[in-house]
Amino acid sequence: QKEVEQNSGPLSVPEGAIASLNCTxxxxxxxxxxxxxxxxxxxxxxxxxxxxxxxxxxGRFTAQLNKASQYVSLLIRDSQPSDSATYLCAVxxxxxxxxxxxxxxxxxxxxxx
Amino acid sequence: EAGVAQSPRYKIIEKRQSVAFWCNPxxxxxxxxxxxxxxxxxxxxxxxxxxxxxxxDSQLPKDRFSAERLKGVDSTLKIQPAKLEDSAVYLxxxxxxxxxxxxxxxxxxxxRLLVL
Numbered sequence: 001q002k003e004v005e006q007n008s009g010p011l012s013v014p015e016g017a018i019a020s021l022n023c024t025x026x027x028x029x030x031x032x033x034x035x036x037x038x039x040x041x042x043x044x045x046x047x048x049x050x051x052x053x054x055x056x057x058x059g060r061f062t063a064q065l066n067k068a069s070q071y072v073s074l075l076i077r078d079s080q081p082s083d084s085a086t087y088l089c090a091v092x093x094x095x096x097x098x099x100x101x102x103x104x105x106x107x108x109x110x111x112x113x
Numbered sequence: 114e115a116g117v118a119q120s121p122r123y124k125i126i127e128k129r130q131s132v133a134f135w136c137n138p139x140x141x142x143x144x145x146x147x148x149x150x151x152x153x154x155x156x157x158x159x160x161x162x163x164x165x166x167x168x169x170d171s172q173l174p175k176d177r178f179s180a181e182r183l184k185g186v187d188s189t190l191k192i193q194p195a196k197l198e199d200s201a202v203y204l205x206x207x208x209x210x211x212x213x214x215x216x217x218x219x220x221x222x223x224x225r226l227l228v229l
Contacts, residue, residue, distance in 0.1 A: 004155070008153075032215060034217070042222070043204055043220040043221060043222050043223050044156065044204070044220050045220070046217055046218075046219070049217060051215065088155050088156075090155075098161070098168050098169050099216075100158055100161070100169060101146075101158065101218060102158075103155030103156050103157070104155050105153065105154050105155050106154075106155055
């Protein structure tokens with residue numbers, strides 16, 4: 001079982017609609033969860049972090065965390081063509097007492113004008 | 114505030130050659146990370162430094178990869194000899210403190226390596 005799993009996509013969403021990105025993780029003790037956006041040929045850019053169960057909103061972005069189900073998601077409202085990118089889910093996992101950030105393979109999102 | 118700096122941005126070498134990458138973290142950041150990102154995959158941690166000490170190098174192929182952060186600031190990652198499967202983007206990241214649960218990592222632009 002992969003430590004952090006994401007659907008690789010591609011996920012196509014019409015402009016103005018809600019894009020929903022999902023991620024599951026294997027380490028039940030994980031405490032910190034991150035969503036990074038990566039444009040083609042660029043480095044990952046942090047867009048959201050979440051540490052507590054429930055929803056966290058920042059502008060058009062909402063992160064949702066359910067630790068019991070080991071599930072974290074990212075919703076993008078009013079999707080724009082500029083949101084087209086790969087979205088990486090990252091989870092901090094304890095590895096021999098050290099907190100290590102483990103990434104999923106990413107979901108490629110395309111917003112269709 | 115200046116971000117994480119990396120050089121070179123691109124490198125093409127032949128297999129069995131050696132190559133070195135340089136990273137300068139955000140000023141004041143104690144923890145520095147090197148990641149390898151193969152096309153179509155997420156970044157994979159190679160090594161983590163806190164100041165000039167190694168915290169985690171469990172996924173570093175030590176027979177060919179080495180890294181140092183001698184003065185606790187900038188860092189160098191070396192591959193010798195390179196293999197075809199080392200073709201990837203090498204990302205450097207830094208975080209302010211000890212890399213704990215609540216800390217955010219900031220990434221540099223990366224170095225694209227192609228091994229022929």
